[in-house]
Amino acid sequence: MIEGLFTGWGEPAPLVTSGVLAAILVGVGSQYLPARIPRLVMARFSRLPVLGQATVLAFSLMLTSALGPEGVAPFIYFQF
Amino acid sequence: MADRPLPQLPPLLDDATRTLERAAAPTPPPEPRRRRARPPRDEGTPRRQWSAGHALVVSVLALALGLLLNAPGIHKSAFNKPAGWERDVALAFTGPLAGISDALLLDRPREGIQALVGRSGADEIHTDLGIPSPSPASPTRPAPAARPKPEPTRKLAFSPQKKLRIWIAGDSLVITPGYAIVRAAGASPAIEAVGSVDGRVATGLTRPDVFNWFDEIRRQVKKLRPRAVVLAFGGNDDKAYMTGVPKGTELGDFGSWSWRKEYGRRVGGLMDTINRAGAFVIWIGLPQTRSADQTRRFDVVNAVAQRQARKRAGRAAYIDTYTMFAGDDGGYAQYLADGSGRLEKVRSDDGVHFERIGGDMIARLVLKELNKEFDLTSWRKKPNA
Numbered sequence: 001m002i003e004g005l006f007t008g009w010g011e012p013a014p015l016v017t018s019g020v021l022a023a024i025l026v027g028v029g030s031q032y033l034p035a036r037i038p039r040l041v042m043a044r045f046s047r048l049p050v051l052g053q054a055t056v057l058a059f060s061l062m063l064t065s066a067l068g069p070e071g072v073a074p075f076i077y078f079q080f
Numbered sequence: 081m082a083d084r085p086l087p088q089l090p091p092l093l094d095d096a097t098r099t100l101e102r103a104a105a106p107t108p109p110p111e112p113r114r115r116r117a118r119p120p121r122d123e124g125t126p127r128r129q130w131s132a133g134h135a136l137v138v139s140v141l142a143l144a145l146g147l148l149l150n151a152p153g154i155h156k157s158a159f160n161k162p163a164g165w166e167r168d169v170a171l172a173f174t175g176p177l178a179g180i181s182d183a184l185l186l187d188r189p190r191e192g193i194q195a196l197v198g199r200s201g202a203d204e205i206h207t208d209l210g211i212p213s214p215s216p217a218s219p220t221r222p223a224p225a226a227r228p229k230p231e232p233t234r235k236l237a238f239s240p241q242k243k244l245r246i247w248i249a250g251d252s253l254v255i256t257p258g259y260a261i262v263r264a265a266g267a268s269p270a271i272e273a274v275g276s277v278d279g280r281v282a283t284g285l286t287r288p289d290v291f292n293w294f295d296e297i298r299r300q301v302k303k304l305r306p307r308a309v310v311l312a313f314g315g316n317d318d319k320a321y322m323t324g325v326p327k328g329t330e331l332g333d334f335g336s337w338s339w340r341k342e343y344g345r346r347v348g349g350l351m352d353t354i355n356r357a358g359a360f361v362i363w364i365g366l367p368q369t370r371s372a373d374q375t376r377r378f379d380v381v382n383a384v385a386q387r388q389a390r391k392r393a394g395r396a397a398y399i400d401t402y403t404m405f406a407g408d409d410g411g412y413a414q415y416l417a418d419g420s421g422r423l424e425k426v427r428s429d430d431g432v433h434f435e436r437i438g439g440d441m442i443a444r445l446v447l448k449e450l451n452k453e454f455d456l457t458s459w460r461k462k463p464n465a
Contacts, residue, residue: 019197039127046128054141059189061146065153066193070202072280072291 019067149190151181152203159205160290163321207324209294211349236307239459243272244450247304248279249297250312250364253433255279257364260439261310261446268447270456274304284316285346288324297350301357308453309354310446312364314385315432317343318377335380343381348388351396361396362449363389364442367405368412370431375412378402397449401442 045056147154155178158170181187194202238244246265248258258277265271278300283291293313301309320334325342332338351361363385366378382402389398405426407413412431415423426438434442450456 043125043127046130047125050134050138050141053138054145057138057142058145058149061142062149062190063193065146065150066190066199067197070199072283 147177148181148184148186151178152187152190154178156203156205156289160287163319205289206292206295207288208292209288209324209346209349210298211294211345211353213326213345235453235455237455237458238270238307239462240269241459243270244308244454244456245272245274245304245306246308246310246450247275247300247306247359248273248277248310249293249300250279250310251283251315252279252281253315253366254310254312254364256434256436256439257312257442257446258310258439260436260443264440264443264447268456270459271447271450274306275300282316285313285343285350286317286319286322294346294350294353298353301354301359305357306359308360308362308450310362310364311350312366313347313350314366314378314381317381318374334377340380340384344384344388347385348391351388351392355392355395360453361389361392362399362446363396364399364446365401367401367427367432367434370412370414374432397453399442399445399449404441404445405438 045053048056151174155171155174158167158174161167161170178187190203191200194200246261248254248261250258255277258279262273262277265273278296280291280293283293285293288294297309318334320331320339322331322339322342325331329342330338331342347363351363354361365382365385368375369378379402382400386398386400389396405413405416407416412427414425414427414431416426418424418437424437425435426441427433428435
């Protein structure tokens with residue numbers, strides 16, 4: 001494993017997928033948003049009608065479910 | 081204290097007096113200029129406060145709509161549940177739900193998002209095994225691929241320049257022995273473990289809907305091109321219910337003739353897939369467990385796997401862990417004596433899985449089997465190897 005630190009350059013890292021990279025970028029980028037933007041979004045959300053609020057929440061649920069882990073993940077050996 | 085008069089407060093000053101006092105007072109030294117806090121910008125309309133009842137209604141509506149939007153995924157989760165009344169109830173609810181979602185096109189946004197992140201078809205229930213179905217005309221005749229191959233006269237030789245590539249896969253019971261094999265293979269210059277140990281907890285050959293090993297193995301042998309594949313399956317297969325059963329096939333109870341035939345078809349099909357890719361199969365059998373009932377069920381699974389390996393002599397080998405891990409009385413043992421007579425813990429506390437030393441014992445047998453099948457040492461005798 002340590003050997004890989006010196007010899008593995010140029011090989012793609014299987015765990016760094018485009019989705020992971022996008023999540024990192026969004027996470028870091030969100031820290032640079034002005035504080036008023038989340039407040040503005042919350043204010044807008046609170047002014048939506050009941051159905052609008054429910055739709056926004058339902059789509060959030062769908063995003064979480066569709067982008068969450070799928071299938072049976074390979075076991076990560078922790079006792080090596 | 082109560083009798084004491086209250087102190088007199090100074091009289092309130094009017095504006096004119098304050099102005100005169102300020103004029104008479106000495107001018108304080110100028111303070112360093114401080115940045116004045118900016119007045120808050122106009123942030124539009126403030127948040128509107130709602131009642132708890134409103135929040136409850138929104139939540140219920142969101143959940144109902146969320147169910148329709150996620151219906152294909154929910155139906156798949158229900159399908160993958162263990163057989164039983166809970167699965168039946170879940171399927172009775174999620175089947176129509178998925179139908180309504182499809183009819184209203186409410187499943188399309190989920191499909192679109194999955195396609196965007198490269199997960200198209202993630203909600204499909206895939207039970208196709210991709211192995212030949214049994215021929216109804218000749219149910220007892222073995223498939224052509226299952227005929228024993230004559231023993232090759234000369235073993236295939238491997239060396240540090242041309243290493244024997246091995247790949248390991250299976251259910252949770254393969255994990256500890258699998259890593260032991262990787263460690264043992266690392267000590268041999270002529271063997272190379274390819275890929276990682278593909279151990280998937282709670283999977284097996286009876287439920288391709290939960291995890292389709294037939295697809296996975298076909299994909300991995302094509303990608304990794306191993307010359308030997310070590311498999312361990314069956315720990316979760318000691319149940320009557322199977323998915324992916326060919327149409328028209330009636331399955332009996334666990335261990336019945338029809339069950340054994342179908343399970344044998346799956347084990348044999350996997351072995352043939354690997355053989356066709358040019359690799360030798362080493363099948364690690366199930367050990368006895370602390371539960372006598374489970375051990376009896378594992379006997380059935382082992383008998384099927386062993387029979388399939390025997391049919392493919394020269395292309396597959398079966399490793400019997402049942403007797404290897406038996407105690408002095410022939411039954412389950414958590415501790416076994418090593419070469420020096422010292423007791424070593426070989427089985428984990430759950431009474432099923434292996435401890436590291438148990439894994440090492442299996443790895444030794446796997447290497448022995450590999451040495452029996454392949455020439456892994458002759459390169460040492462060659463002068464320029």
